[in-house]
Amino acid sequence: MSENRPDPVKEGRSPVQSDRPSLTTQGVTLSRSNPSPVSEARGTAAKPHRAREDREPPTDEIEVTGTVVAVQANYYKVQLDEGANATPDTQGETERTTSLLCTRRARLKKIGGQVMVGDRVVVEEPDWAGGRGAISAVFERSSQLDRPPIANASQILLVFAVEEPSLDPHQLTRFAIEAESTGLKTTLCLNKIDLVSPETLEHWRDRLQAWGYTVLCASIPRREGLDAIRRQLQGEMTAIAGPSGVGKSSLIDALIPSVNLRVGDVSGKLARGRHTTRHVELFELPDGGLLADTPGFNRPQLDCDPAELVRYFPEARDRLARGQCQFSDCLHRDEPNCVVRGDWERYEDYLQLLEEAIAYRDAKKQQSDPESTLKLKTKRSGRQEYEPKLESKKYRRTSRRVQHQTLQDLYNELGDDPSEEDLEALGLN
Numbered sequence: 001m002s003e004n005r006p007d008p009v010k011e012g013r014s015p016v017q018s019d020r021p022s023l024t025t026q027g028v029t030l031s032r033s034n035p036s037p038v039s040e041a042r043g044t045a046a047k048p049h050r051a052r053e054d055r056e057p058p059t060d061e062i063e064v065t066g067t068v069v070a071v072q073a074n075y076y077k078v079q080l081d082e083g084a085n086a087t088p089d090t091q092g093e094t095e096r097t098t099s100l101l102c103t104r105r106a107r108l109k110k111i112g113g114q115v116m117v118g119d120r121v122v123v124e125e126p127d128w129a130g131g132r133g134a135i136s137a138v139f140e141r142s143s144q145l146d147r148p149p150i151a152n153a154s155q156i157l158l159v160f161a162v163e164e165p166s167l168d169p170h171q172l173t174r175f176a177i178e179a180e181s182t183g184l185k186t187t188l189c190l191n192k193i194d195l196v197s198p199e200t201l202e203h204w205r206d207r208l209q210a211w212g213y214t215v216l217c218a219s220i221p222r223r224e225g226l227d228a229i230r231r232q233l234q235g236e237m238t239a240i241a242g243p244s245g246v247g248k249s250s251l252i253d254a255l256i257p258s259v260n261l262r263v264g265d266v267s268g269k270l271a272r273g274r275h276t277t278r279h280v281e282l283f284e285l286p287d288g289g290l291l292a293d294t295p296g297f298n299r300p301q302l303d304c305d306p307a308e309l310v311r312y313f314p315e316a317r318d319r320l321a322r323g324q325c326q327f328s329d330c331l332h333r334d335e336p337n338c339v340v341r342g343d344w345e346r347y348e349d350y351l352q353l354l355e356e357a358i359a360y361r362d363a364k365k366q367q368s369d370p371e372s373t374l375k376l377k378t379k380r381s382g383r384q385e386y387e388p389k390l391e392s393k394k395y396r397r398t399s400r401r402v403q404h405q406t407l408q409d410l411y412n413e414l415g416d417d418p419s420e421e422d423l424e425a426l427g428l429n
């Protein structure tokens with residue numbers, strides 16, 4: 001469950017419940033709050049979360065609404081809805097303002113109104129000439145991903161390369177499980193198909209389809225498969241995810257030529273690197289729809305309720321839809337009359353991830369025990385280890401010192417597999 005979801009209580013609604021716990025990806029947690037059943041039942045547009053409930057705009061005033069496409073420091077770039085700036089002020093102007101740089105009303109902060117990329121917002125007192133405004137209200141979210149922080153995403157496009165880097169089915173499974181855990185629709189995109197034979201491609205496609213995924217194939221240099229991807233993305237807000245180097249930036253560039261993400265360019269990569277991993281930006285697709293680039297999403301690690309894990313495997317979901325295990329709390333290992341256990345390719349992956357999920361849950365329990373002198377650390381590879389708790393003072397001193405070292409020294413000190421916490425403490429994450 002996300003920590004910073006909008007506060008529905010303030011809107012006189014029952015709290016939004018997430019039916020799925022979140023999974024943590026090293027560097028990224030995708031979790032999703034489900035839309036409020038109340039607003040669904042009403043079948044009406046969600047009410048904005050207002051900073052000034054006492055001062056509703058006069059009904060003849062056109063409300064300026066839009067979508068937050070980028071957040072930097074305390075500024076929000078709001079892409080305006082079609083027709084949102086048709087106020088009397090703009091009549092006669094030839095050039096229409098399509099986005100405004102906005103601040104957030106202090107009152108909105110007080111009532112806990114967090115503003116994220118993807119949020120649908122109301123802009124108050126727009127200054128059309130100066131391109132400025134202030135966000136006065138945030139609409140209820142239909143979904144929320146925490147790391148990277150994106151509101152209202154409707155699907156995830158998981159990009160993998162068939163070669164360079166070669167496709168690792170276990171890594172793909174981890175990413176896919178992570179994506180599935182958000183409850184959002186997940187589609188796979190196999191990129192760089194120009195690097196393999198048609199037979200190899202067919203092998204992968206058939207295999208991934210047998211796991212239950214929708215598979216799109218692409219080659220950026222050959223401009224293959226792009227139309228099908230465009231259709232998949234049209235009118236949706238899509239978060240693109242996948243390991244480093246599979247061609248996510250190349251794909252975004254191919255779909256939105258004006259973006260120019262400097263593919264494979266070292267300085268570009270550094271600019272998008274660790275220091276900006278939390279920086280998410282939405283790009284508008286020429287045919288409608290928004291695309292979220294999610295830099296840094298490349299080291300999935302499991303953090304989910306062991307009992308929920310099975311639901312993140314489409315092929316296991318299918319088995320559960322067709323039958324029922326004898327025990328309602330079946331973990332599908334060696335329980336009698338289990339409908340999940342059996343002859344399906346990823347069953348061993350399931351068992352392994354289940355062990356990890358159980359270990360993680362137990363470790364979290366242990367960690368919350370104040371008597372414990374051990375703390376669980378997650379390595380960048382996804383591995384988890386117990387380490388003695390460090391005294392925070394000493395730890396901080398180390399961080400300051402290493403700030404003056406070169407990057408190489410830093411890596412030498414941390415080893416090849418530093419934990420997320422180490423990196424975080426050093427401001428490298």
Ligand SMILES: Nc1nc2c(ncn2[C@@H]2O[C@H](COP(=O)(O)OP(=O)(O)OP(=O)(O)O)[C@@H](O)[C@H]2O)c(=O)[nH]1
Binds near residue numbers: 247248249269
């Ligand atoms: N042969 C081939 N190369 C590709 C294709 N797509 C991308 N590449 C190359 O793969 C390399 C990595 O591409 P990027 O787009 O930077 O990959 P990325 O997924 O954005 O990587 P990160 O930014 O590290 O997450 C670049 O050299 C691209 O030119 C493709 O379809 N075929």
Ligand SMILES: [Zn+2]
Binds near residue numbers: 330332335339341
């Ligand atoms: Zn079972």
